[in-house]
Amino acid sequence: MNDSGTPETEVEVVVAGAGQAGLAGAYHLRRAGYAPDRDFVVLDGSPRPGGAWQFRWPTLTYGKVHGMHALPGMELTGADDRRPSSEVIGDYFAAYERAFDLRVRRPVRIRAVREGDGGRLRVETSEGVWSARALINATGTWDRPFWPRYPGQESFRGRQLHTAGYPGPAPFAGRRVVVVGGGTSAVQHLLEIAEVAAATTWVTRRPPVFHEGPFDEARGREVVARVEERVRRGLPPRSVVSVTGLPMTEAMQRARAAGILDRLPMFDRLTPTGVAWDDGRAVEADVVLWATGFRAALGHLAPLGLREPGGGIRVEGTRAVRDPRIHLVGYGPSASTIGANRAGRSAVREIRALLADAPARPSQPALAAAV
Numbered sequence: 001m002n003d004s005g006t007p008e009t010e011v012e013v014v015v016a017g018a019g020q021a022g023l024a025g026a027y028h029l030r031r032a033g034y035a036p037d038r039d040f041v042v043l044d045g046s047p048r049p050g051g052a053w054q055f056r057w058p059t060l061t062y063g064k065v066h067g068m069h070a071l072p073g074m075e076l077t078g079a080d081d082r083r084p085s086s087e088v089i090g091d092y093f094a095a096y097e098r099a100f101d102l103r104v105r106r107p108v109r110i111r112a113v114r115e116g117d118g119g120r121l122r123v124e125t126s127e128g129v130w131s132a133r134a135l136i137n138a139t140g141t142w143d144r145p146f147w148p149r150y151p152g153q154e155s156f157r158g159r160q161l162h163t164a165g166y167p168g169p170a171p172f173a174g175r176r177v178v179v180v181g182g183g184t185s186a187v188q189h190l191l192e193i194a195e196v197a198a199a200t201t202w203v204t205r206r207p208p209v210f211h212e213g214p215f216d217e218a219r220g221r222e223v224v225a226r227v228e229e230r231v232r233r234g235l236p237p238r239s240v241v242s243v244t245g246l247p248m249t250e251a252m253q254r255a256r257a258a259g260i261l262d263r264l265p266m267f268d269r270l271t272p273t274g275v276a277w278d279d280g281r282a283v284e285a286d287v288v289l290w291a292t293g294f295r296a297a298l299g300h301l302a303p304l305g306l307r308e309p310g311g312g313i314r315v316e317g318t319r320a321v322r323d324p325r326i327h328l329v330g331y332g333p334s335a336s337t338i339g340a341n342r343a344g345r346s347a348v349r350e351i352r353a354l355l356a357d358a359p360a361r362p363s364q365p366a367l368a369a370a371v
Contacts, residue, residue: 008116008131011041012355014123015136016300018044018104019051020071021330022138023093024344026102027072029136032348036103043125044106045143049097050090052142059168059192062088071096072341110139113326114303121325134325134351136344137301141294148180148292152270158286166289169193176284177201178275180266181291182208184246187261189291191251194260201283203275205266210248234308234321236296296331318347324354 012034015026026042034040048054062068063081068089070076074096079088097104109126116122116131123130145164153160163185169192177197179190182204194200246252255261267275267283274285298306298313306313306322313320313328320326327347330340 008122008129009041010120010131011037011039012132013040013134013136013351014121014130014132015040015042015138016110016123017051017138017140017330018042018046018049018093018097018102018106019053019138019140019330019340020069021140021340021344022051022136023096023102024072024341025136025138025327025329025347026104026344027100028345028348029351030100030102031073032352036101041130042102042104043108043110043123043127043130044104045109045139047107048090049094049104050086051093052140053089053093054086055142055164056084056086057166057168058084058086060085060188064188065089069341072345074099110300112300112303133355134327136327136329136347136351137298137331138329138340138344139297139300140330141296143297144295144299145290146292146295147290150270151268152272155272156270156274156288157272158274158288160288160290163189163289163291164294166291169196172197172287174198175286176274177287177289178203178267178283178285179289179291180204181293182206182246182263183291183293185293186291187246187252187255189289190260191255193289194255194258200260201264201275201285202261203264203266208246208261208263210246210252233310234312234314235310236312298328301326317350318343319350324350327351 013029015022015029018026022042022044026036026040029040030036036042046054061081062079062083062085065085068076076092105127110123111126112124113135114122114124120131120133121135123132123135142164145162147162166189172193173196175197176199177193178201179186179193180203186202190200190202252261265277268278269276270288271282274283275288276282304323304326306320306326308314315321315328315332318327318329320328327350329343329347
């Protein structure tokens with residue numbers, strides 16, 4: 001119990017989030033000999049296992065998923081490509097939590113992380129307060145959809161929605177739809193909606209860049225290095241597509257030939273009946289779908305003052321430069337599924353060094369040696 005009289009549960013490490021990055025971090029804590037509920041706790045704000053995947057639209061089947069990498073220590077095998085990805089990955093994450101006895105607590109919303117007593121972190125949540133010596137933050141981005149602001153937005157009489165609320169193509173049947181955004185989700189929405197809509201219009205701030213052929217290891221290292229440089233300078237990480245470009249699939253090739261991927265520059269304003277440009281062009285629309293991405297959900301860390309003047313949190317590896325107790329996984333260069341796995345392992349290595357003066361734990365030599 002601290003000076004405020006609020007009881008605190010003490011652990012060595014709090015893992016915030018149980019998506020790909022959070023589960024990877026919890027797995028490596030387990031392998032290092034840390035016990036769930038005694039030495040660490042995993043707090044997840046979502047209602048079910050699956051991280052952000054549980055919220056994906058039903059027509060995003062597992063066969064359409066781009067770049068899902070297995071969690072460490074357990075492959076995803078035998079999945080039906082026709083099943084919704086939310087179901088496949090949700091079931092996989094649930095089985096993973098059971099297999100490694102990670103004891104995820106949900107739904108638990110982390111409200112704030114503050115300086116606690118004795119050099120510890122005070123993690124305030126919807127289900128009580130935890131006192132920890134380190135935090136693996138894996139809260140992702142799904143809770144922070146980015147809605148750009150444009151003149152006339154309030155006057156538009158049609159429907160506006162974000163990718164976070166995309167229900168699949170059926171509700172857009174017979175409608176005139178403007179899809180905003182240059183990422184993979186925008187293209188996936190566009191291809192689906194074009195099959196049922198009366199008309200579709202695609203607008204992006206920058207001309208989209210498509211790439212064909214394999215995304216090999218050398219290209220992957222180049223992408224990670226460019227993203228890593230931004231977070232090292234304390235700048236907010238950019239979207240993956242802004243660095244990699246859009247993968248040109250067969251479906252996208254067909255859509256481009258049909259004119260569905262004929263892109264227009266970003267409009268200047270919304271009108272009551274659509275969107276318009278300053279050069280006099282206008283498009284009538286019933287729906288504007290903002291596929292404009294997400295921002296890192298880090299508001300709960302604000303009391304620690306980690307942000308740099310550039311707006312981001314400066315990170316070395318996974319460690320926040322301003323506070324070595326905080327490790328960000330699934331942020332910046334570790335935002336990909338394979339990057340999240342590696343970041344979880346790296347974070348645990350650094351946390352073990354940070355906590356090296358802690359009392360000895362019951363030994364698990366075979367597991368500890370594997371980290």
